[in-house]
Structure formats: C-alpha cells, structure tokens
Amino acid sequence: MSMRSKDVEIYVIKLRRLDVRRCVMQQRIKKAVVIIILLGMAAAFSGCAVLTPPEDWSENDTKYEMVWQVLNVIDARQTSRIQGMPGLYEKDWMTRPLIGLQPSTQDAYQIAATYAVSHYLISKYMPKKLRPYWHGGMIVGKFIVIQKNHGYGLGY
Known part of the structure; x- marks a missing residue:
C-alpha cells in the first residue's frame, strides 16, 4: 500500500x-x-x-382496547429483539426515525408506551360510531405486524 x-x-x-x-x-x-x-x-x-373513560365508553370498547394494548406489548418485545439480529432492521416508517434501525430495549419500550397512551386517548375521544372501526383496524394492523415479526424470527 x-x-x-x-x-x-x-x-x-x-x-x-x-x-x-x-x-x-x-x-x-x-x-x-x-x-x-x-x-x-x-x-x-x-x-x-381526565384518563377515565367517557360516559359512552362500552364494555366492548374496554375489551378492544385491552386486546390492542396486549398486542402492543408483544410488538414492543419483538422490536426490542431486533438489536440481536444482524441484518434485521426496524421497517415501520413512523417508528424508525424515532428509535433508529436497530433500537435498544429501552427505545422499543419507550415508543410502545407512547403508542399505548396515544392509542387510549385517541380511542377515548373518538366518536362512539367510529370506535369499532378504529379498534378493528388497529387490532388487525398490529396483528399483521406481529405475524410478520414472528416470520423474521423475533418470536412472540
């Protein structure tokens, strides 16, 4: 040289x-x-x-919210495992700029907590007629993400 x-x-x-x-x-x-x-x-x-549910909040709204929150925790756990997988990167267009390509465990759980509070507040103030569609779409979307992550070897 x-x-x-x-x-x-x-x-x-x-x-x-x-x-x-x-x-x-x-x-x-x-x-x-x-x-x-x-x-x-x-x-x-x-x-x-006030973080209490609105007066028109139904038992089904509570169930849907609980399902989404559980799926959010599973997604956070999967996201925290990306750092240990060479060649695997965060692909979510909204999350990637905030936590990076291979987020730390802390980053993954912080963004999940932010999403959890945001999702609840949006659900809480959404008109009653729209809530079932919101919950359904968000649950299906989160479930698809979890299944894809599982396919990449990130577990459940």
Missing part, C-alpha cells in the same frame, strides 16, 4: 465515524423533540384531561 492509499483509508474511516456520530445525534434530537411535544401536551391538557 502506498502512503496515499493509507491516507485515503484513514480519511474514509474518520468519515464513517463522523457519520455514525451524526446519526446518533440526530436520533437523540428526534427523541428529545418527541418527549418535549408529549410533555407540552401533557402540561397543556393536565387541567382538563
């Missing part, structure tokens, strides 16, 4: 390290923005928001 090619190789290694640092920093900034938005929403609604 000539001195020139060694210099190029060192330069490429430095660029890769810089790129990794930049990606990590971007992920941290995105997480911070999401947390700030959620905290801001919580502070804004803390005076008027």
